[in-house]
Amino acid sequence: MQIAVSGGKGGTGKSTLAVNIAIALKEYFDLTLADLDVEAPNDHILLGIKLQNEEPVELFIPRFDYSKCIRCKKCAEVCEEHAIITMRDGTPFLMPTLCSSCGACKIVCPVEGAILQGKKLMGHTYVTKTPYGFPLVTGKLLEGEERAMPVVVAAKKRAKTLNKELLIVDTAAGTSNTVSKALEDSQLIIAVTEPTPLGLHDLELTLKLSHIMGIKARIVINRGDLGNKNNIRKLAHRYKAEIVAEIPYSENILKSYVEGKPVVLSDCEEAEIFRTLAKEVADYLR
Ligand code: SF4
């Protein structure tokens, strides 16, 4: 089984919800939490742990064996990214930042062994033990690298190989193709929003995406006491997505960030919200 925690712009409290609900859901399922917000993963920070068991995420780039290359320029001609430039005599050179790793150059090269398998580092994945009885899988895109998809795919694959009863994915903000990839195979999306015009706008995009992907959505309103929730209620009604929890603006949650100790572990009122939500999710999944 898989559920996803998703939502709009960064800072809506998506990761806070993901780590707290993961801890609370551990009571019901053997689970893995996967942080697929690969451009800015922060679940490990909220859990107060250091990332471990690093594995590289690498893609193909061509490496030329100039002793075999016949300077035919075919590799440069086929490259849609213009990542291969050639000298006047046909000698090819790669501009690695432009290469999309499509492999077309290797396919068209008429000389066996003139293009060798090179590797381009895109980022890393990690599997980290947490003190809460479940592993955290994290994808982290290399700084300056723009293509997040290979890292999302690699991290999700690594999370699935752990073969737990439940996989909780914490997606990036928004509705990009990497978010869709993270959401794939989910039985439920918990859409985190806040009562602001931007929050409402982003929530609608998330609900639309869940509708297109045929995945049920539930809504959690973060900082629910700071704005008008009527429009969120209307949107929830329109998309048949129940509002399952409201989290108030909370000093206790802020303190939990500072201490790196998830709030669900405490006895405060906010902890009970996460525990109740986890029970509802567990009931839904079973
Ligand atoms: S792998 Fe694709 S993008 Fe990269 S150099 Fe070859 S043809 Fe161009």
Ligand code: SF4
């Ligand atoms: S296609 Fe192969 S042989 Fe032709 S220029 Fe490129 S690397 Fe050299």
